[in-house]
Amino acid sequence: MKSICILRLSAIGDVTHVIPVVLSLQEQLPGVKITWVIGKIEAKLVGDLPGVEFIIFDKKAGREGYAQLRSQMKGRKFDALLHMQVAFRANLAAACIPAKLKIGYDKARSKDLHSLFINRRIAPSSQQHVRDCLASFLEPLGLKAAPPRWQIPLAESDHEFARAHLATDRKNLVISPCASHTLRNWPAERYARLADHAIEAHGMKVILVGSPAPFEAEYCAAIENTMKHKTHNICGQDTLKQLTALMTHADLVVAPDTGPAHIASAVGTDVLGLFAASNPYRSGPYNSLKWCVNRYPEALKKFTGKSVKEARWGAKAEFEGAMELVSVADATEMLDRWIQEMN
Numbered sequence: 351m352k353s354i355c356i357l358r359l360s361a362i363g364d365v366t367h368v369i370p371v372v373l374s375l376q377e378q379l380p381g382v383k384i385t386w387v388i389g390k391i392e393a394k395l396v397g398d399l400p401g402v403e404f405i406i407f408d409k410k411a412g413r414e415g416y417a418q419l420r421s422q423m424k425g426r427k428f429d430a431l432l433h434m435q436v437a438f439r440a441n442l443a444a445a446c447i448p449a450k451l452k453i454g455y456d457k458a459r460s461k462d463l464h465s466l467f468i469n470r471r472i473a474p475s476s477q478q479h480v481r482d483c484l485a486s487f488l489e490p491l492g493l494k495a496a497p498p499r500w501q502i503p504l505a506e507s508d509h510e511f512a513r514a515h516l517a518t519d520r521k522n523l524v525i526s527p528c529a530s531h532t533l534r535n536w537p538a539e540r541y542a543r544l545a546d547h548a549i550e551a552h553g554m555k556v557i558l559v560g561s562p563a564p565f566e567a568e569y570c571a572a573i574e575n576t577m578k579h580k581t582h583n584i585c586g587q588d589t590l591k592q593l594t595a596l597m598t599h600a601d602l603v604v605a606p607d608t609g610p611a612h613i614a615s616a617v618g619t620d621v622l623g624l625f626a627a628s629n630p631y632r633s634g635p636y637n638s639l640k641w642c643v644n645r646y647p648e649a650l651k652k653f654t655g656k657s658v659k660e661a662r663w664g665a666k667a668e669f670e671g672a673m674e675l676v677s678v679a680d681a682t683e684m685l686d687r688w689i690q691e692m693n
Contacts, residue, residue, distance in 0.1 A: 351379050351429045351491060355447055358434040358484075359389040359407055361530065362590075362609025363633070365396060366500065366616045367481040368434065374488060374496035376401055385428070387419070387443060395590040395613070398503045407443055419446045432487045438462040453490045459483070477663050481636045498636060500616040508595035515584060517555040521601040521689075523548050524557045526610035527573060528566045533668035534606045534627040538569055540678050542576035544604065547682045549579045552689050557600070559593060559610070562586035602688060604681070606673070611635045622684055626675045627668045629658070643684050645675040 354375060358368050365388065375382055385403045388396070397404045405422055408415045423446055431449035433440070436459065444452065444467045454460065454468030456475075472486045485496035516522045527541050548554040558573060558581055560566035570585035588596065590613075597603055597614040603621045605611035607628045614621045615635035623634050623642035626649040630642040647658050649667035652675070656665075 351382055353383040353385070353426075353428045354379075354491075355428040355431045355449060356384065356386040356434065357431060357440060357444055357447065359387065359409065359437075359440055359443070360392055360435075361389075362392060362395060363612035364434075364480060364484070365389075365392040366502075366609075366612045367484045367636075369396060369399070369500050369502065369616065370481070370496040370498055371432070371484055371487060372399060372402060373499055373501060374485075374494070378488070378493045387447065391590075395594065396502065399501070400503070409439060416442055416446060419443060423447055430491060433464070433468055434484055434487060436461055436464050441467045444468075451490075453487055455483075477631070479631065479636060480633050502594050502613070502616060504591055504595050504598070508589075508591045509599070511588065511592040512595040512599045515557060515582065515596060516599055521552065521554045521692075522557060522599070523554045524559055524597060524600045524603045524614075525573070526559050526603060526605040526608060526614075528560050528563075528569050529606045529608040531607075531627070531668060532565075533670065533672065534608070535569070536606055536624045536673050536676060538572035539576050540676075540681070541573045541604075543678045544681045544685065545573065545581055546578050547678075548685060551682075551686070554601075556581045557596070558583040558585055559588065559596065560585035601692075602685075604685075605635075607633055611638075614638075620688065622681065622688065624673070624676050624681065626672045628666055629664065632664050641684060641688055643676050643680045645672075645680070648675050 387405045387407050390406050390408050393404055393406050428449040430451040431447050433444045433454040452468045453470050454464055456471045458474055470490050529535055545556045548556055558570040560570050567585050570583050574581050574583045594613050597619050598617040600619055603614040606624045611621050615637045620641055621635035621638040623630055625642050626645040629646045630644050634642050649672040653667050653669040
């Protein structure tokens with residue numbers, strides 16, 4: 351194996367889980383040339399990983415995006431393609447990548463005609479975290495699955511940004527309240543009550559973060575305006591790299607099933623996860639599953655009538671009212687437990 355192409359375009363959380371695969375490839379196959387076809391936004395987080403060639407695929411470019419990818423692949427031939435994305439758009443991108451071996455998902459996890467674009471599969475697994483699933487893409491190459499090890503390059507200016515917003519005399523709690531799917535979001539009023547508890551009971555500094563998207567700005571403003579105490583709202587003011595640095599130096603992050611939760615877990619910061627719409631044991635912050643409030647079993651039963659064992663692994667419970675099953679008491683009690691263990 352001299353050249354390997356990775357195809358994983360999105361999303362932020364899943365992209366962080368590919369980092370261990372890259373690091374393990376470099377360790378197990380010294381000198382291997384790695385090319386990663388990645389989304390535009392996601393490249394802003396990991397696009398400077400050492401020893402990796404990044405090819406940015408603009409999902410919004412339509413046919414022009416595929417034409418550009420074909421042009422960039424002209425004259426190339428990879429020993430293997432790791433086709434890590436189950437989506438029809440990604441399949442079309444995979445068709446533009448010449449490779450002898452095209453590794454994809456097992457039959458149970460294949461959809462959108464994924465099977466037509468691969469010639470070898472990862473081993474089936476009935477109950478697997480997304481990180482472990484992506485790690486297993488190395489096994490069909492005769493390699494060991496990638497261990498959970500991360501590296502996200504940051505500049506000193508990113509660390510300076512973080513230090514400018516974090517307190518030095520108390521614990522820092524970063525709240526990243528918004529997921530890409532709104533049905534995974536906890537009510538703003540409940541975030542406000544959790545934040546007030548963090549300030550009143552534990553003297554923490556609370557920092558609100560989010561993207562510049564109007565919805566996220568409004569959500570953070572709603573939390574800020576509902577709180578009794580003052581918070582530090584920097585929603586829309588940071589880059590992905592600055593956010594990563596902020597989470598690197600923070601003490602705890604609170605988030606639902608969203609990309610920043612995975613970034614925080616990757617940099618070694620504990621995450622108090624809020625889960626009901628999805629299963630944390632499949633898509634929760636990998637190193638912080640013990641700190642996740644898990645109301646997914648109740649949500650699944652209430653809205654689908656199925657237990658976790660009866661439902662398809664990874665089945666969502668993204669229904670109106672699902673996240674309301676996570677109470678303020680659930681979150682404050684978990685925060686109190688975390689504080690107790692840290693002390």
